[in-house]
Amino acid sequence: DVKVTQSSRYLVKRTGEKVFLECVQDMDHENMFWYRQDPGLGLRLIYFSYDVKMKEKGDIPEGYSVSREKKERFSLILESASTNQTSMYLCASSPGTGARETQYFGPGTRLLVL
Amino acid sequence: SQQGEEDPQALSIQEGENATMNCSYKTSINNLQWYRQNSGRGLVHLILIRSNEREKHSGRLRVTLDTSKKSSSLLITASRAADTASYFCATDASTGNTPLVFGKGTRLSVIA
DSSP states (O other): OOEEEEESSSEOOTTOOOEEEEEEEEEOOOOEEEEEEEEEEEEEEEESSSHHHHHHHOOOOTTTTEEEEEETEEEEEESSGGGOEEEEEEEEHHHHHHHHOOOOOOOOOOEOOO | OOOOOOSSSSSEEEEESSSEEEEEEESEEEEEEEEEEOTTTEEEEEEETTTTTTTEEEEEEEEEEEETEEEEEEESSOOOOOOOOEEEEEEEEEOOOOOEOOOOOOEEEEEO
């Protein structure tokens, strides 16, 4: 079974802190994704990556950056956390050379920024 | 951007009844997928239907796709309390290499 793990289930940070959310997948998938999920807004794509050291902006990249130094790991970075970044963050991965294939999700990280 | 829109936003039924959720989208697609999300958890893939398919079954799930109407439906038969979750459709564009776009989901409550 594909397994996607996220470093924390719950995280509480203060405004202005630098926050790292880590995601690791164990199935050698090429594609990895970061979403945030807010009530009434569904899933919104923040960043995605087709390969190591590659990244593409999603729909809402502002205030975020990403890093993919190894194929299995995709990190989401909040350079200076703000209260409007309080949300559920979901990481996903998918196989193949495109980004249309079935996605496998981690359990999510619920981030609270005070 | 292209987006699947689920309907209804919320649905409440009794255990044993069938649940039907609909998804409409705007542009041509290669495939449409349905995912399930239990409260506070990640999404789990349920079923994928390709643009040249009209119907697909998986256990108690039945998915239909009408590309002329740009719509899909997910039917869960003989629902159980454990089916309580949010259900999302996800579409891909038939051109380019853009990621899946997820709808906002239907929240299903199955009452025992």
